Amino acid sequence: MTDSTAELMLDAGGIAKAYGAVVALRDASLAVKPGEVHALMGANGAGKSTFVKILTGAVRPDRGRIKLRGRDSTASSPRDARRLGLVSVYQEPALLPDLDLRSNLRLTDTPVDPFRHWLNELGHPKLDLSLIAREVPLASLRIVDLARALAIEPDVLLLDEMTAALPADLTERVLDVIGRQRGGKGSVVFISHRMIEIAAICDRATVLREGATVGVVDVSAGSEERIVELMLGKIDELPERTEESRRAAARADGATPRLAGKGLASGTALEDVSFDVYPGEVLGVVALEGQGQDELFDILAGAIRPSSGEILVDGSTASFRHPADAIRAGVVYIAADRAEALLMQRSVRENISLPGVATLARWGPIDLGRERGKVGRAVDMLQIDARAGAEVRRLSGGNQQKVTIARWVTDGVHTMLCFDPTRGIDIRTKTQIYVLLRDLAEAGAAILLYTSELKEIQLVCDRVIVIFGGKVVAELDAREADEPRLLRAAYNLKADAELPEETIAESTSDGTTLEAATEPQTAPSAPSPAPVEAGTSAEPGGDTDR
Amino acid sequence: MTAAAQPVTAGSPDAMDAARRAVRRNSWILGLLAFLVVLLVFTKLIQPNYGPTGIQGLAVSAAALVLAAVAQAIVVISGGIDLSIGAMIAFTNVVAAQAMLTADDQTGVAIAIGVLLLGMLIGAVNGALIVMTRVADIIVTLAMSFVWAGCALLVLSVPGGRADTWLTSLASGSVVSEWLPKPAFLVLLIIALIWIPLRRSRLGLSLYAIGSDQLAAFRSGVSVGRTKIISYALAGLFSALAGLAVTANTGIGTPLPGGYTLTSVAAVVLGGVSLAGGRGGVVGPIIAVMILAVIRTDMTFLNLNSNLATVTQGVILIVVVMFGSLAALRRRRA
Numbered sequence: 001m002t003d004s005t006a007e008l009m010l011d012a013g014g015i016a017k018a019y020g021a022v023v024a025l026r027d028a029s030l031a032v033k034p035g036e037v038h039a040l041m042g043a044n045g046a047g048k049s050t051f052v053k054i055l056t057g058a059v060r061p062d063r064g065r066i067k068l069r070g071r072d073s074t075a076s077s078p079r080d081a082r083r084l085g086l087v088s089v090y091q092e093p094a095l096l097p098d099l100d101l102r103s104n105l106r107l108t109d110t111p112v113d114p115f116r117h118w119l120n121e122l123g124h125p126k127l128d129l130s131l132i133a134r135e136v137p138l139a140s141l142r143i144v145d146l147a148r149a150l151a152i153e154p155d156v157l158l159l160d161e162m163t164a165a166l167p168a169d170l171t172e173r174v175l176d177v178i179g180r181q182r183g184g185k186g187s188v189v190f191i192s193h194r195m196i197e198i199a200a201i202c203d204r205a206t207v208l209r210e211g212a213t214v215g216v217v218d219v220s221a222g223s224e225e226r227i228v229e230l231m232l233g234k235i236d237e238l239p240e241r242t243e244e245s246r247r248a249a250a251r252a253d254g255a256t257p258r259l260a261g262k263g264l265a266s267g268t269a270l271e272d273v274s275f276d277v278y279p280g281e282v283l284g285v286v287a288l289e290g291q292g293q294d295e296l297f298d299i300l301a302g303a304i305r306p307s308s309g310e311i312l313v314d315g316s317t318a319s320f321r322h323p324a325d326a327i328r329a330g331v332v333y334i335a336a337d338r339a340e341a342l343l344m345q346r347s348v349r350e351n352i353s354l355p356g357v358a359t360l361a362r363w364g365p366i367d368l369g370r371e372r373g374k375v376g377r378a379v380d381m382l383q384i385d386a387r388a389g390a391e392v393r394r395l396s397g398g399n400q401q402k403v404t405i406a407r408w409v410t411d412g413v414h415t416m417l418c419f420d421p422t423r424g425i426d427i428r429t430k431t432q433i434y435v436l437l438r439d440l441a442e443a444g445a446a447i448l449l450y451t452s453e454l455k456e457i458q459l460v461c462d463r464v465i466v467i468f469g470g471k472v473v474a475e476l477d478a479r480e481a482d483e484p485r486l487l488r489a490a491y492n493l494k495a496d497a498e499l500p501e502e503t504i505a506e507s508t509s510d511g512t513t514l515e516a517a518t519e520p521q522t523a524p525s526a527p528s529p530a531p532v533e534a535g536t537s538a539e540p541g542g543d544t545d546r
Numbered sequence: 547m548t549a550a551a552q553p554v555t556a557g558s559p560d561a562m563d564a565a566r567r568a569v570r571r572n573s574w575i576l577g578l579l580a581f582l583v584v585l586l587v588f589t590k591l592i593q594p595n596y597g598p599t600g601i602q603g604l605a606v607s608a609a610a611l612v613l614a615a616v617a618q619a620i621v622v623i624s625g626g627i628d629l630s631i632g633a634m635i636a637f638t639n640v641v642a643a644q645a646m647l648t649a650d651d652q653t654g655v656a657i658a659i660g661v662l663l664l665g666m667l668i669g670a671v672n673g674a675l676i677v678m679t680r681v682a683d684i685i686v687t688l689a690m691s692f693v694w695a696g697c698a699l700l701v702l703s704v705p706g707g708r709a710d711t712w713l714t715s716l717a718s719g720s721v722v723s724e725w726l727p728k729p730a731f732l733v734l735l736i737i738a739l740i741w742i743p744l745r746r747s748r749l750g751l752s753l754y755a756i757g758s759d760q761l762a763a764f765r766s767g768v769s770v771g772r773t774k775i776i777s778y779a780l781a782g783l784f785s786a787l788a789g790l791a792v793t794a795n796t797g798i799g800t801p802l803p804g805g806y807t808l809t810s811v812a813a814v815v816l817g818g819v820s821l822a823g824g825r826g827g828v829v830g831p832i833i834a835v836m837i838l839a840v841i842r843t844d845m846t847f848l849n850l851n852s853n854l855a856t857v858t859q860g861v862i863l864i865v866v867v868m869f870g871s872l873a874a875l876r877r878r879r880a
Contacts, residue, residue, distance in 0.1 A: 098820075103751055
């Protein structure tokens with residue numbers, strides 16, 4: 001053992017883990033000094049969550065060593081990890097939904113007084129411990145989770161996307177408390193997608209890519225660039241849109257819109273939305289959370305009926321009573337939530353061919369040969385990594401999303417509705433999906449794309465409409481629709497109005513997402529504790545039943 | 547902006563609040579109790595001379611089922627289900643009756659203790675198989691129900707054996723007042739002696755934890771597998787107690803399982819234990835068993851076909867559970 005390793009609080013190296021054919025980690029390492037707040041970064045699918053599970057004993061590594069204070073400390077269970085001094089706060093709360101908070105504390109042998117102290121620090125001084133965890137709002141549960149972990153005073157505290165589900169003011173509190181851990185006895189491993197948080201509280205950052213540690217960066221001004229570079233590796237640059245493709249998309253005078261809405265309304269959420277999208281065009285839709293875009297897409301996909309207004313397909317009125325009507329009219333829907341669209345326990349083949357089974361063989365057995373050909377073409381076209389294709393749930397999120405798209409593209413696309421199709425997908429797959437959407441448009445499809453990532457608009461769209469309060473408040477040419485302009489329009493501000501400060505801070509970080517920007521907007525309007533479903537935490541491949 | 551924090555910190559928890567919350571949390575049990583009282587009043591109306599004797603009969607007939615319901619409740623609370631309870635009752639029943647055939651009273655007590663240990667053991671076997679094979683609980687316990695039923699027939703192929711007199715004497719008579727039958731008192735005492743300390747222990751907490759969310763329980767440091775085995779062992783223990791109750795009540799061993807398994811599931815559901823696990827207790831199922839037993843008695847008093855009682859039990863089960871979920875739905879909407 002050399003001197004340098006003796007000084008380390010946590011020293012993990014050469015960690016590898018494969019689930020069958022899918023390699024989650026090849027060679028991950030992490031070295032954390034005492035009193036350090038250390039960021040663990042990586043694009044989706046880089047292996048961060050598997051790494052965290054291995055460190056905390058929830059999953060056993062195939063190879064590798066983990067040392068705490070120089071002693072071999074490969075934990076065999078979360079309880080074991082806690083005994084060794086390593087405590088984790090996971091993405092979803094690890095509280096038992098049916099037990100009250102006090103019982104939850106008792107379960108982890110958490111001393112109550114320090115717990116109270118940390119709750120206080122985190123802005124929840126009066127929390128009633130006899131509440132059932134299920135009755136506590138999700139954001140507060142995360143705070144409880146964190147306070148519980150802090151109260152145990154672990155050597156290493158692992159925070160996995162701790163701030164993801166928190167409103168802005170709580171995020172600030174949490175960052176403040178974690179920041180104050182710097183220079184203390186213990187260390188913190190901090191995982192977050194938000195670069196500003198990393199810059200604000202972390203000393204160093206370890207970057208994972210494709211299951212291996214590719215670099216350790218000292219966090220300082222300007223290190224963001226370096227981190228992003230490491231996270232991405234070499235990616236296929238998205239080609240600038242050529243004038244040619246723009247011209248192709250430019251509609252001829254007098255052309256009929258492929259899909260149009262006239263005065264669509266639904267209850268109080270959607271008041272009056274009209275739009276048209278032409279063949280060969282990608283029309284962007286931008287809105288803060290809950291401005292009626294969900295209802296709009298549900299109407300267009302045939303899932304709900306509008307309370308007024310009409311839908312025109314190729315110029316003639318269409319009435320969708322059921323999604324099947326919309327599909328028959330050529331209007332297909334790609335949801336953000338893959339679980340809504342896929343049969344998770346069935347194969348890639350079945351999932352892709354499911355909507356087409358009707359066209360393959362209306363009666364009688366399915367023509368397997370034709371089906372295989374069709375599926376093969378789709379898999380090639382979208383570059384789906386189908387090694388774990390026997391069950392879709394074992395694919396990565398990005399590959400799952402490709403399957404939901406693949407099922408519609410092989411027979412040619414007429415009109416496609418995409419609702420935030422790149423949510424929670426790694427950058428490489430995102431790029432592939434952007435390219436695919438543009439290729440589809442160039443082949444003559446009309447595409448309506450709602451996205452919460454504003455930079456997608458300029459990359460993919462030709463025009464964009466902005467919805468606020470259930471109405472269209474702006475329509476822009478995509479060339480003019482840079483992030484600040486879109487954000488102003490989304491908040492329904494005048495073009496020269498000042499943005500709230502935190503929103504600007506968000507938009508100057510790596511890529512603006514509206515979800516992050518909406519939090520200050522929506523928080524005051526939703527004071528009631530929505531029923532919290534904390535018990536849903538599926539972990540594909542996770543080895544939990546021990 | 548502190549929206550998310552407000553509902554939790556609101557209000558100082560004064561006594562009124564606490565009382566209101568206690569009522570709300572136990573509303574199901576209070577509702578069941580009210581239902582039972584209504585049924586008993588109805589019974590008294592249709593049969594004016596219903597009294598201590600009737601209660602005694604009720605206690606005797608319900609004792610084994612109460613124990614079976616508690617066994618099922620423990621497993622269901624920890625997120626499983628045990629379809630072998632009826633078979634385990636039959637097995638322990640014939641083992642006890644066969645062993646007591648030639649034994650004196652002193653060895654009889656030892657036999658009873660041995661039967662309880664046997665129950666725990668076979669319950670633990672159920673649990674260990676579920677944990678080790680990772681086959682669904684419902685399948686493992688269904689398969690094991692055939693195994694234990696077969697074992698019962700191996701011990702005694704036809705009803706036979708005998709029960710010690712000290713054992714049969716437990717199934718009759720009363721304590722303190724003629725309104726408190728001895729078997730009811732004993733059954734409730736045994737359940738209280740096991741359940742109350744269990745509920746307050748870390749193990750009890752772990753039972754609720756693995757039923758509530760296995761992943762979160764695992765992350766909270768609960769040994770999921772071990773806790774599951776223990777829950778099935780406890781179900782085995784209570785099944786063995788039920789087996790002894792049957793022995794005491796009938797005085798012999800009967801190798802064919804009665805309808806205990808499915809009735810225990812019905813009682814657990816009626817008793818407000820969530821089949822998804824993590825919620826409920828043993829008090830609800832106990833009251834539910836009483837309700838089902840009183841309904842059967844009333845059918846007899848009304849001179850109705852006893853098969854109609856079974857139909858009624860089924861209808862009540864569906865109506866009550868449906869009513870319960872409607873109430874829960876409305877509360878959530880409000």
